[in-house]
Amino acid sequence: MTRKSFPFLATGGELKELEQPSYYAGYSTMAQKKSWEEATRKAVIDRVEKPPTIRFFSQEEAVLLGAVIDRVMPQDDRAEGRTIPILPILDERLYKNSLNGFRYEDMPPDQEAYRLAAKAIEEMAHERFGETFLARTVNRQELILKSLHDGKPEPNHAVWQKMPVHRFWAMLMEDCVTAYYSHPWAWDEIGFGGPAYPRGYMRLENGLPEPWEKDEQHYEWNAPVDSLSQLEEEGIPPERGSLHGHGGSH
Amino acid sequence: MSHRLGSMQTLPSPMRRFKESDTVDYCIVGVGSAGGVLVQRLARAGFRVVGLEAGPFWDTEKDWVSDEKGSHDLYWNDLRITGGTHPLALGANNSGKGVGGGSVHWAAFAPRFHPSDFRVYSEDGVGVDWPISYWDLKPYYELLEREIPIAGPAWFPWGDPHGHPYGPHPLGGVGDVLVRGCTDLGIRSVAGGPVAILSASHGDRPHCIYRGFCLQGCKVGAKASTLITHVPDALTHGAEIRPHSMAAKISLREDGRVDGVLYIDREGQEHFQRARAVIVSGYAIETPRLLLNSACPGHRHGVANSSGTLGKYLMAQAGNVVAGRFEELIRLYKAPPAHALTEEFYETDPRRGFARGFAVQTVGPLPIAFAKQMAAAMGAWGWGMRRVMMDYNHWATLGVLGEILPWEDNRVELADEKDQHGLPVAKVTFNLHDNDKKLIEFGKNKVMEIMWAAGAKQVVQESRFAHLVGAARMGSDPSTSVVDKFGRTHDIPNLFACDGSILPTQGSANPGLTIQALAARTADYLIKQAGAIFYSNHRDMSEPEIRYDLSPPYTRFKGKPRIA
Numbered sequence: 001m002t003r004k005s006f007p008f009l010a011t012g013g014e015l016k017e018l019e020q021p022s023y024y025a026g027y028s029t030m031a032q033k034k035s036w037e038e039a040t041r042k043a044v045i046d047r048v049e050k051p052p053t054i055r056f057f058s059q060e061e062a063v064l065l066g067a068v069i070d071r072v073m074p075q076d077d078r079a080e081g082r083t084i085p086i087l088p089i090l091d092e093r094l095y096k097n098s099l100n101g102f103r104y105e106d107m108p109p110d111q112e113a114y115r116l117a118a119k120a121i122e123e124m125a126h127e128r129f130g131e132t133f134l135a136r137t138v139n140r141q142e143l144i145l146k147s148l149h150d151g152k153p154e155p156n157h158a159v160w161q162k163m164p165v166h167r168f169w170a171m172l173m174e175d176c177v178t179a180y181y182s183h184p185w186a187w188d189e190i191g192f193g194g195p196a197y198p199r200g201y202m203r204l205e206n207g208l209p210e211p212w213e214k215d216e217q218h219y220e221w222n223a224p225v226d227s228l229s230q231l232e233e234e235g236i237p238p239e240r241g242s243l244h245g246h247g248g249s250h
Numbered sequence: 251m252s253h254r255l256g257s258m259q260t261l262p263s264p265m266r267r268f269k270e271s272d273t274v275d276y277c278i279v280g281v282g283s284a285g286g287v288l289v290q291r292l293a294r295a296g297f298r299v300v301g302l303e304a305g306p307f308w309d310t311e312k313d314w315v316s317d318e319k320g321s322h323d324l325y326w327n328d329l330r331i332t333g334g335t336h337p338l339a340l341g342a343n344n345s346g347k348g349v350g351g352g353s354v355h356w357a358a359f360a361p362r363f364h365p366s367d368f369r370v371y372s373e374d375g376v377g378v379d380w381p382i383s384y385w386d387l388k389p390y391y392e393l394l395e396r397e398i399p400i401a402g403p404a405w406f407p408w409g410d411p412h413g414h415p416y417g418p419h420p421l422g423g424v425g426d427v428l429v430r431g432c433t434d435l436g437i438r439s440v441a442g443g444p445v446a447i448l449s450a451s452h453g454d455r456p457h458c459i460y461r462g463f464c465l466q467g468c469k470v471g472a473k474a475s476t477l478i479t480h481v482p483d484a485l486t487h488g489a490e491i492r493p494h495s496m497a498a499k500i501s502l503r504e505d506g507r508v509d510g511v512l513y514i515d516r517e518g519q520e521h522f523q524r525a526r527a528v529i530v531s532g533y534a535i536e537t538p539r540l541l542l543n544s545a546c547p548g549h550r551h552g553v554a555n556s557s558g559t560l561g562k563y564l565m566a567q568a569g570n571v572v573a574g575r576f577e578e579l580i581r582l583y584k585a586p587p588a589h590a591l592t593e594e595f596y597e598t599d600p601r602r603g604f605a606r607g608f609a610v611q612t613v614g615p616l617p618i619a620f621a622k623q624m625a626a627a628m629g630a631w632g633w634g635m636r637r638v639m640m641d642y643n644h645w646a647t648l649g650v651l652g653e654i655l656p657w658e659d660n661r662v663e664l665a666d667e668k669d670q671h672g673l674p675v676a677k678v679t680f681n682l683h684d685n686d687k688k689l690i691e692f693g694k695n696k697v698m699e700i701m702w703a704a705g706a707k708q709v710v711q712e713s714r715f716a717h718l719v720g721a722a723r724m725g726s727d728p729s730t731s732v733v734d735k736f737g738r739t740h741d742i743p744n745l746f747a748c749d750g751s752i753l754p755t756q757g758s759a760n761p762g763l764t765i766q767a768l769a770a771r772t773a774d775y776l777i778k779q780a781g782a783i784f785y786s787n788h789r790d791m792s793e794p795e796i797r798y799d800l801s802p803p804y805t806r807f808k809g810k811p812r813i814a
Contacts, residue, residue, distance in 0.1 A: 021640075022640075023640060036316065037316070039311065039312055039313070039314065039315050040316045040317055043315045043317055044317060072631055072632060073632070073635065073636075074633055098327070099327050099328070099329055099341075100327060100341045101325055101328065101329075101330060101340045101341020101345065102329070102340035102678075103329060103331055104332055104337055105331050105332065105677070106333070142632070145632075170625070170626070173622070173625040173631060174622055174625070177618060177621035177622060177635065178319060178618050180621075181617040181618045181621050181639065182318060182319035182617075182618060186617070187617065189640065190639050190643065191581075191643045192583055192617050192642060192643075193461075193581075193583055193584070195315070195316035196316055196459075197316040197459070197463070198257065198469075199459070199461075200459025200460055200461045200470075201459070201460045202460075203584075204420055204422040204584050204585045205420075206423065206578070206579070207423055207578060207579025208581075216643065221640075223637065224633065227632060229631050229632020229634050230633055230634050230637070231628060231634035231637060231638060243626070244625065244626065245339050245341055245342055245343065245622070246339040246342065246343035247325065247341065247343055247465070248318065248342065248465055248616060248618065248619025248622075
């Protein structure tokens with residue numbers, strides 16, 4: 001799915017393609033699957049081996065949103081065959097109408113929100129650059145998306161008059177990180193322990209690894225230096241509360 | 251294979267089945283934190299009891315996974331509409347569906363409310379006083395702390411100081427950050443509890459294995475939910491729990507008494523359960539929604555709503571999450587998310603310029619939840635998201651748990667949209683008021699200060715809310731409240747509400763323990779007053795005696811707190 005970011009190469013230096021980006025070299029959650037119980041093992045293995053097919057989005061929408069997701073959750077540093085499916089997980093959620101338990105009163109249903117946004121993003125690309133979003137350079141795609149991230153769509157589009165752009169962005173981010181960080185290859189990337197029943201943990205303090213975990217080995221961050229989606233150290237977003245689902249905290 | 255409840259228990263079988271035509275004594279709508287305790291007590295006392303539960307009857311070994319995304323079905327995911335100036339996120343944040351309800355996925359912090367929480371109007375001139383005092387509830391706190399049971403420090407210094415029946419848990423990386431930061435600033439803290447998680451094995455339940463998946467349903471069976479603490483005993487004593495049964499309407503007779511509950515099964519078939527009395531335990535959204543959806547001639551604005559307060563005074567707690575990045579590794583996914591706290595800022599301090607206060611507690615978001623927090627707190631996306639997540643193991647997270655006052659305009663109403671059963675869904679409106687905003691600002695800054703003091707190199711925060719209570723509040727005055735001090739609706743003699751919705755105010759304590767303690771007290775009333783409730787409109791307001799003989803096995807008089 002991921003389109004390799006060729007425009008970065010001219011300005012951002014070479015992007016190393018890695019089988020497994022991670023500060024925890026040699027760490028593999030899937031290698032621990034024998035220590036998981038059956039229901040979890042099946043759920044995680046199915047996630048890796050059987051990504052759902054696209055059933056909700058049209059071919060056109062799928063291609064456009066695939067390109068959007070490639071910038072929102074870029075995987076250009078991951079080797080072919082080692083990228084994590086995101087669009088199929090989103091598509092499945094919308095197809096099955098699997099809600100997160102609520103809808104903001106000023107938002108349309110999730111399905112309609114994605115359809116409206118896909119149309120708006122494509123039309124914004126045409127208006128701003130006279131070309132389809134897909135044909136744009138990564139930099140120009142990022143310009144469009146960053147304007148949504150910032151809550152100031154550029155160019156503005158009628159869709160964002162009736163659908164608050166910051167709420168759509170929060171939903172898009174939620175869907176993207178849910179798909180990405182539920183995948184065992186992402187757990188390997190960040191050094192998360194993954195499923196832990198029935199074995200559990202014994203080294204709770206001081207960030208110590210379990211015997212099957214690895215020590216951290218920092219290396220220079222492998223990402224394009226000129227991307228607009230780098231963290232802005234100074235630019236903490238305006239306080240408007242958070243808009244995604246709040247499960248998983250307290 | 252038998253129906254498993256945690257890694258050691260199995261469901262007692264076979265479960266009693268009442269006939270469609272049977273009239274039961276008590277029908278309980280919603281088998282969650284309160285409903286589980288009610289069903290167990292009433293069955294043990296010999297009543298004919300049915301619990302209707304909208305969700306499934308979990309087999310924890312088959313249905314639950316040690317996985318964040320795979321645990322989506324534990325929550326109330328059906329459509330609700332949310333709005334107001336500070337709309338609440340619902341679903342996974344604050345409601346469960348299935349036997350055990352929200353207690354299946356709570357983090358299991360189990361502090362008591364403080365004595366001052368019951369009289370905030372008298373002491374601070376805000377909110378409203380409860381119709382009972384802390385001292386009325388204290389024996390039930392002590393009882394439930396043994397039945398659940400609670401692990402925690404031998405000395406809990408805030409509110410009414412007390413100990414805990416099970417010893418504290420070992421400290422994880424996030425708890426260490428809280429203790430370090432607080433100590434540096436001269437703030438008292440406790441660690442290892444109070445939590446409803448076993449630090450040693452207990453009867454047919456094993457101790458905690460520190461895997462950190464508390465919010466995904468504890469497959470181990472170490473974290474308490476009524477599914478494993480009270481429901482098995484209820485079935486042993488002849489209760490029936492009917493899963494996949496969505497209550498649609500409370501049925502009223504012409505004489506103004508309830509005669510049963512209309513509900514819909516998973517195939518969409520309607521059924522009617524006759525009962526001598528009904529207790530609604532659907533939590534702060536579904537309880538008012540069901541009563542509003544039950545409107546009928548004579549009760550045009552909903553059942554038990556002569557006061558006009560049904561659905562109003564809904565509360566959520568301020569739940570800002572402060573995240574700090576440390577040079578050293580933390581690995582926040584290990585140990586229970588809930589395991590250290592301070593209540594040093596709980597009470598009103600006039601110098602702060604607002605009424606009431608907040609607690610500071612550990613939280614332990616797994617990767618998906620943490621990534622969402624980084625999207626909100628830092629605006630992370632694209633390569634920025636990938637990069638911040640590469641440092642997941644360097645972050646620690648602490649939560650504000652702050653008291654938001656009860657306001658009339660924070661409410662549950664019916665929306666135009668319908669759910670899969672054709673029932674109008676809830677519309678939830680939430681606005682912050684001046685006192686709430688000041689409290690949140692102060693609490694957020696205090697927790698950030700603690701995080702810096704612990705040695706964080708970077709500190710960010712996300713504004714959010716936790717828990718839900720109110721919307722069918724209890725009170726002595728029928729014109730300003732929905733139920734009396736025992737949970738009985740002012741309007742209908744054999745209709746009760748018993749769950750978080752009846753709380754008049756919420757303090758800065760996680761509500762789970764208080765909800766269960768109130769349920770045990772209401773159960774004692776239902777047992778003692780059964781004759782009057784079933785056959786008359788007489789309302790006896792005397793306190794029932796506490797029934798120590800109705801505890802589940804292994805818990806009676808066991809594990810006496812060392813300091814009481």
